[in-house]
Amino acid sequence: MLAPPALALALGVWGIGRGGTLWGDEAVTYEVAHRAPWQIWHTAGTIDAVHGLYYLFMHGVFALWDGGLVALRLPSVLAVAAASAGVALLGRALAGPRAGLAAGLVLPLLPAVQRYAQEGRSYALVCALVTWSCWLLVRALGRPSRRRRWCAYAGVLLTACLLHEFAVLTLPAHGVTVVCCGASRRTVRAWAAAACAVGAGLLPLALFSTTQSAQVDWIGAPGIRHVLGFAAVTAVGVVCARTAPRGSGGASAGPPVPRPETLALPLLILPTALLMALTPLRPFYVERYVLSYTVALALLLGVALDRCAVVGYADRARRRAVSVVAVAAALAALCPVGTYLRTPQSRQNDATAVARAVRESGRPGDGLLFLPARRRVWTLARPGEFRGLADLALDRSPVASHTLHGTELPAGRLRARMLAARRIVAVGDPPGGPVEATGREAVKRAVLRTYFEECGRRTVTTALITVHARPGHC
Structure with a gap:
């Protein structure tokens, strides 16, 4: 046998x-x-x-x-x-x-x-x-x-x-x-x-x-x-x-x-x-x-x-x-x-492809945002690809917080950090997926919709990567 x-x-x-x-x-x-x-x-x-x-x-x-x-x-x-x-x-x-x-x-x-x-x-x-x-x-x-x-x-x-x-x-x-x-x-x-x-x-x-x-x-x-x-x-x-x-x-x-x-x-x-x-x-x-x-x-x-x-x-x-x-x-x-x-195409989401796409979309000094927060697990595959980008919502890292995707700032502090950024790379789910109704997630969406304009988007496997900028800075 x-x-x-x-x-x-x-x-x-x-x-x-x-x-x-x-x-x-x-x-x-x-x-x-x-x-x-x-x-x-x-x-x-x-x-x-x-x-x-x-x-x-x-x-x-x-x-x-x-x-x-x-x-x-x-x-x-x-x-x-x-x-x-x-x-x-x-x-x-x-x-x-x-x-x-x-x-x-x-x-x-x-x-x-x-x-x-x-x-x-x-x-x-x-x-x-x-x-x-x-x-x-x-x-x-x-x-x-x-x-x-x-x-x-x-x-x-x-x-x-x-x-x-x-x-x-x-x-x-x-x-x-x-x-x-x-x-x-x-x-x-x-x-x-x-x-x-x-x-x-x-x-x-x-x-x-x-x-x-x-x-x-x-x-x-x-x-x-x-x-x-x-x-x-x-x-x-x-x-x-x-x-x-x-x-x-x-x-x-x-x-x-x-x-x-x-x-x-x-x-x-x-x-x-x-x-x-x-x-x-x-x-x-x-x-x-x-x-x-x-x-x-x-x-x-x-x-x-x-x-x-x-x-x-x-x-x-x-x-x-x-x-x-x-x-x-x-x-x-x-x-x-x-x-x-x-x-690679046989799997739901390719974390390495997402990391590579974020690196290509962002510039040093850009803000980084995950919608929802659990999508931060995509950074676990290749954390080096996200260096140079400021994770605007992150309070404690996954390791420090003993979690899978870290802990995030309170809604007020998160809003202030987003408003201080000129460009933000948002990484989330494609349209049509479930939308989390927590206070932090609502603040993320509201600030992007009110104070930023969309410069471009791309879909990589099941991730939607969108670049936002202050009006006139796309």
Whole structure:
């Protein structure tokens, strides 16, 4: 089963630098992870507690090797390789070696997996840990009396939840699996105890992170594209599940082992469905928050590929030819997607491109303004590009204030500093986005509208860079 992780590694290191660019969240990871551990701890106390453990982990990575963008993204590459190996072992245990090999090879080819395998965020690590929690669950169901297996299962899943809280949505999916595979009451109680341990371990972080819920105010309700995409993936999974072999995947006497679809379908559907169902209360759905659905999809596709090859073609040579053609067609279809994902244009916002555009738009001595303040995170990627520009609103820097985007001056002092400037480079969101109604943000917009005229604007990825000057000084 070396082929799946080898393929994942090859795809992961292909174009890992993306032309020296990184998007806003990666810039946050890079800057925060370079802070001292005590600074990271204090930062998590004010914002981004949900990513605190990941920042500490990345601090350790950079302490071992400060390899820039490669070091930033390499843990995600290795995590996808580990997930591919785990999916291969799951498929082997539940449906046989061919199905396991196919599933392990499918996972790193999925576009969503290729994307997050090359990002300096926690999502690939969480996906890998969820994969291995599934493997440990299958092992524990095979020997439910072994407490060490349940402890290992709970420990791995709790680690995933501490890296990102929404990994806890794996628990309902596993609960359905345990019940539907015909487990005994003793086994169900053992799983419930492990699930309670995970919940208890996560509870302090979950309660504390509710005090920082404003940082996800940018998440909107899932659009029709997201709903249709989820429906399409679910339909593919259901169709693949119908090809799965009947009976226990373990094919051995003793405690029941889940069938492939019994494990995969709940993991494919429930985490995403539950996250979308929370929308009327508060929108939380973002695809990368439930990336573990790719594990289930790869497992179902691997089993379906194996069954189609076995049932459809009895002749070995013909099966082999059909397999080669199918693989070639899949690679041909995925190649443009994979190539695009390794370009700077494939990410929402390119912090390095924004920094470069600000440098080109501004002059030494110009004022600099971020609308809203959270867009100051774009300075974290290349702070040198902003030297020579006076950040008019900044009171305390992100490091000094233990925040991601620093703290800003009171509205009165901010207004006075803006009026003292002759030219201001404003960096914000394009028209049509949400407008913050805080006093400082209102003062920024009012002063620019009343006392300055617009000299020019340019859009770089998702940033709008506008140059303002006093009348007659454009």
